[in-house]
Amino acid sequence: MKKEKTSHENPEMKTVGPAQNAEAAQARRSFLGRLGLGATLAAMAGQAFAFVRSLIPNVRYEAAQRYKVGLPSQFGEGSKYLDDKRVFVFRERNTFYAISASCTHLGCTVKMLRLNQPRKVKVGSREFEEHHEFHCPCHGSKYYGDGTNYSGPAPKPLEYLKLELAPEDGQLIVDATTPVEKEFRLTV
Numbered sequence: 001m002k003k004e005k006t007s008h009e010n011p012e013m014k015t016v017g018p019a020q021n022a023e024a025a026q027a028r029r030s031f032l033g034r035l036g037l038g039a040t041l042a043a044m045a046g047q048a049f050a051f052v053r054s055l056i057p058n059v060r061y062e063a064a065q066r067y068k069v070g071l072p073s074q075f076g077e078g079s080k081y082l083d084d085k086r087v088f089v090f091r092e093r094n095t096f097y098a099i100s101a102s103c104t105h106l107g108c109t110v111k112m113l114r115l116n117q118p119r120k121v122k123v124g125s126r127e128f129e130e131h132h133e134f135h136c137p138c139h140g141s142k143y144y145g146d147g148t149n150y151s152g153p154a155p156k157p158l159e160y161l162k163l164e165l166a167p168e169d170g171q172l173i174v175d176a177t178t179p180v181e182k183e184f185r186l187t188v
Helices: 020-053
Strands: 066-070 079-082 089-092 095-100 109-121 126-135 149-151 161-164 171-182
Touching: 089 171, 095 171
Parallel strands: none
Antiparallel strands: 066 171, 079 089, 089 095, 095 161, 109 126, 161 171
């Protein structure tokens, strides 16, 4: 019986031998190996980038170092603690001064304690009457009413900060970038 050709058979199609199958398999393995190596290197590069990027903050969490605290008329005689700025603003008649509430030991916020009775204190050659003291609740540092450290691990006195008047609206401006001497007073 004679076999007839059907239309779906291709007379030009050749059979593939075992050598050609091996070459094709080797080419596929080589391609997949390169693809895997590329994916691994890309993943490692992505992880390295993410690690380096994590060291750079997106946002600065530092508060502004120069800020308005209000009109002089908003401050009564004595002291006012501004919790969000960690600063004490003092008013004595028409003069103002500001003391940082940040302990000079490790930066904890000091608390101001009013004394029952004023007492005379001698610091160096200077003598003054104090009505309050500052105490650090973290490690026990103590400061006289003028900010001079006298007990505990604090290495230096509390910082006095520069005060100015804003020309546009007359508010007090605290400049925490500019420490001043204890004798600094802003007269309004």
